[in-house]
Amino acid sequence: MQPDPEDAAFDALAALAQHLRQRARAARHRLALVLAGDAAWTLAAASAATADSDPLWLSDRAVASLARPLAAAGQLLGQELDALVYDAHGGLDPDGLGAAAGTLRGGGLLVLLTPPLADWPQRPDPQARRIAVHPFTPADVGGRFIARLVRVLETDPGCLIVHQGRPLPALPPADGSPARPADRPVSPARAATADQQRAIEAILKTARGRARRPLVITADRGRGKTAALGFAAGDLLAAGATVLVTAPRRAAVEPLFRHATAALPEAETKRDGLAYRQGRLIFIAPDALDLTAPPAELLIVDEAAGIPAPLLARALARYRRLVFATTIHGYEGTGRGFEVRFRATLDRLTPHWRALTLEAPIRWAPHDPLEALIARALLLEAAPAPREAIADITAERCVAETLDRDALVEDEATLAELFGLLVLAHYQTRPLDLRHLLDGPNVRVSLLRDRETVVATALTADEGNLEADLTTAVFAGQRRPRGHLLPQTLCAHAGLAVAPRLRYRRIVRLAVHPALARRGLGRRLLETLCAEAQADGIDLVGASFGATPELIGFWDRCGFTPVQLGTRRNAASGEHALVVLRPLSEPGDSILAEAGQRLAERLPRLLPGPLRQVSPATIAALLATLPGRTPRLDANERCELASFATERRALEPALPLLIELASARLGPTLRQRRITAELATVVVGAILQMRTPTELGAEADTGGRTDLVVRLRRAAELLLLEV
Ligand SMILES: CC(=O)SCCNC(=O)CCNC(=O)[C@H](O)C(C)(C)COP(=O)(O)OP(=O)(O)OC[C@H]1O[C@@H](n2cnc3c(N)ncnc32)[C@H](O)[C@@H]1OP(=O)(O)O
Known part of the structure; x- marks a missing residue:
């Protein structure tokens, strides 16, 4: 046969x-x-x-x-x-x-x-x-x-x-480099490599040191970061220390616990972690850590890029000895973005923090062909132009372009620079975002270039223009058509029934090269985008982003008006999403006027309830962008407030009047800089969100109740000057 x-x-x-x-x-x-x-x-x-x-x-x-x-x-x-x-x-x-x-x-x-x-x-x-x-x-x-x-x-x-159907290829030539032996463990008992040993020593130094010097460990995948954390935790546990471990998901730190026990055979497994002699190694979820902050000799934050930055900042303020660890190319948020965005907080709170990178792979030999292939295919190593290549430029000198994506996919250098910029600027850019950028049917990519260098970029998506019956279903909360965040939010959450009929261009991502921040590049790119959108018949340009005082300030200065603040915290950024809009047509004008008005009316009513956990500084920044109104106070009530300001009345009886005064006038007073941002933050927290001094503690830096009342009297005095 x-x-x-x-x-x-x-x-x-x-x-x-x-x-x-x-x-x-x-x-x-x-x-x-x-x-x-x-x-x-x-x-x-x-x-x-x-x-x-x-x-x-x-x-x-x-x-x-x-x-x-x-x-x-x-x-x-x-x-x-x-x-x-x-x-x-x-x-x-x-x-x-x-x-x-x-x-x-x-x-x-x-x-x-x-x-x-x-x-x-x-x-x-x-x-x-x-x-x-x-x-x-x-x-x-x-x-x-x-x-x-x-x-x-x-x-x-x-x-x-x-x-299929072709002759088999020959094996590609071997790369010629000698076969790499495994990176030999220096300590056979627990198989730590030299690189890991360095990390273990640095962790122990952080845990035992007197100075407040958090350690930030970054590593690519397969570098043995979690094992190194586990070995160090095991040593601390054996020495009787209590070590807390937090991470976005418990499953991600299972290996840490496993490696911690490697040298401690008779450690006892408890419900929340491990116990060994006097020491304990406890897992605590990020939210629980934020609420309870239990005492510990060391806090380990693994996969820190997957944890909201405000929460990390609070942990940094509360714990003396901390290790942050993050994967550079993770799928829970990229370590690079983490480093850049969190670096400022570290510099501010703990200027002497230390950085350590695990370089040597342990699960495969260096120069791994698959690692290189996947990195190229998914642009994992995309980086913006190096700082040295950035000339001292002005916004006027840059050239704005909206890219033809067929040409972009052929232009690796531009693609890598602009994707690198997005990865760096945004906490959670994933490989799927690259596909979205290249193939999304409603997506456009714009950038600012200085000669060959990409210095700013924006990704936009067209939304809205929905049919009448779909609009009705969206308003009733029965339908959520994919990819229409702005009209959907305005309709379903801000109560604007006709919003989905209009045409929107949403700025999905915006990033300026970090070396060129605050030189007008962001504004320049937005101006170009708005002019193009108007020519395309768009009614409103908008964005939705995790609200922080800085970003609220930026969008406000660029002519975008806040219209909706989400009541839920975004799991990734830890912030509440704020929608801002800029109108380009008459129908756009009326939607914006209505939406802005609704936010101004609804915001103060939501602050003691669903928006109670939003950072008071963020709310103060938001109020500063909204129109004020005349407070509903009669002459008697003004006198009552005046006597609170001059220390003759207690806080509690004056509270309802203070709420009315602050709701009506805090924003404009702050905008005109007649009250400081610090004082406005205290008013938001204590009066509008009705937080106790303890709840306010870290966020508004109040020194207890007496100090708080003194500040509120001063605030009342300043606000009354406006009435
Ligand atoms: C939908 C989204 O993508 S939202 C997220 C935006 N992107 C990011 O956060 C990524 C990291 N950051 C960046 O890329 C940039 O810093 C941006 C895009 C936020 C700002 O771009 P820049 O080029 O630095 O801003 P630009 O210089 O154009 O500033 C425009 C105005 O905003 C103000 N502004 C800029 N940054 C801030 C800030 N952090 N706080 C307060 N105001 C600010 C400026 O003072 C300026 O106002 P002025 O001219 O009246 O003084």
């Missing part, structure tokens, strides 16, 4: 894959094998290529009894695998691909199943539904991200591509 040519081809493929794995194992590197062809062929080819291993399959097809759906990729974090099949016939989720690749250890093989590469970008992609917004369908989503991915795979020196 003649051998089946297809069987022979699969046998040859199996042999090739075996060679690849041998090479991977010898170098302790991770390698990628792409199998490109129709769905059935790639399945059979993957089975042949992984016949001698036991891969985990990520696939939306019924391929193997133990296959997990593509959507489960994120839940694999923390696992260590030798072989993984990612079946992109079910679509390509950039976050999922990144997370899946991170689970492979040295010597492992990633097998990527794709449609034929030449027509993959044009094929419908099931994952495209995640970026298709109403009224677009997944077919309207661009194929640029996939086209770029194909280019990256085809030009990657270490990636082996097998095409």
Whole structure:
């Protein structure tokens, strides 16, 4: 009987894959094998290529009894695998691909199943539904991200591509570098590498030191950061210390607890952590930490980039000895953005903080081909132009452009600089954001350039223009069409029934190069965007962002009016979302007038309730942008307030009158700088949010009740001058 040519081809493929794995194992590197062809062929080819291993399959097809759906990729974090099949016939989720690749250890093989590469970008992609917004369908989503991915795979020196119906390729030449032995543990008992040992010593120094010097540890994935934290925690536990550990998710720090016990065999597992002799290692969720702040010798904050910055700042103020650790290219928020945004707080509160980076990978040898491939494919290392390349420029000298995304995807340098800027400026930029930027059907990318250098960028999305019946359903809270945040918020939360009929351009992201902040670049880009939007017939340009006094100030100075403050805290930023708008048409003018009016009326009423936890400084900044009104106080009531101001009356009886006075006049008085921001913050917290001095403590720096009343008397005096 003649051998089946297809069987022979699969046998040859199996042999090739075996060679690849041998090479991977010898170098302790991770390698990628792409199998490109129709769905059935790639399945059979993957089975042949992984016949001698036991891969985990990520696939939306019924391929193997133990296959997990593509959507489960994120839940694999923390696992260590030798072989993984990612079946992109079910679509390509950039976050999922990144997370899946991170689970492979040295010597492992990633097998990527794709449609034929030449027509993959044009094929419908099931994952495209995640970026298709109403009224677009997944077919309207661009194929640029996939086209770029194909280019990256085809030009990657270490990636082996097998095409259906073509002869097998030769193994790519080995990179020539000598096989790298594992980074040998310096301490065999607990297998810490030299790099980890450095971190352990630094953590112990932080925990035992007298000075207030928090330690910030950054590391890429696979550098053994969590294990190093665990080893150090184990040492402290053995010495009788209490160590608190917080992280966005408990599961993320399980390895920390495991490594802490490595040298403490008889440690006892308690409900909240570990106990050993007199010491305790306790996990505490970030919110609980914020509320209770239990005493401890050391607080470890792992995956700090995934925890809201205001909460980190409060922990920094409360604990003397802290270690912050973060993954540079994590999927819970990027460490780079964390470092830049949190650095200012660290500099202010603890100027002598120390930084330490774990460089050497421990789960694979240095110069890992898969790490390099994924970094390129998902632009994980994208960075804005270096500071040295930034000339001393003015806003006028820059050139504004709205980019043609077909050209952008061919221009790696611009793409990397602008994506790097977004990653740096925004806490939680994920690989999916790159796909959204390139392929979102309602998205535009704009930038300011100084010669070749990208110095500012903005991502915008067109929203609204919804049909009448959909508008009615949105107002009734029955429908939430994807991708219409501004009209949806105005309609469903601010009660503006007609809002979804108008056309909006939302500024999804805005970032100015950090070396060029406050030189008018942000304003210049916004002006250009507004002029373009007006020419395109847009009614309102707007944005929704985590409200802070600084950002409120920026948008206000650029002519945007606040119209809605969310009552829930954003889990990522820890801040409440504020919507701001700038009108470009008559209908836009009337929506804005109505929305602004509603916010001014509703805000004071919500402050003692759902908005009680918003930072008083943020509320004060917001009030300063809103119109004031004449307080509803008769002559007698004014006299009562005056006597409170001059110390003849107690606070409690004057409270209702103070609430009315502050609701009506605090904003304008602050705007005219007749009251300081500090004093206005105290008034917001103590009067409008009705917080106790203890609740206000860290946020308004009151020195107890007596001091608080003195300040409120002074505030009443200043506010009365305005009436
Ligand atoms: C939807 C979103 O993306 S919101 C998030 C915005 N982006 C970020 O927070 C990322 C990091 N930050 C940045 O990229 C920039 O600092 C931006 C975009 C916030 C501001 O851009 P810049 O170029 O620094 O602002 P620019 O110099 O144009 O300032 C315009 C006005 O805002 C004021 N302003 C700027 N920053 C601040 C601030 N932190 N606090 C108060 N006012 C400010 C300026 O004083 C100026 O007003 P003036 O001319 O009347 O004095």
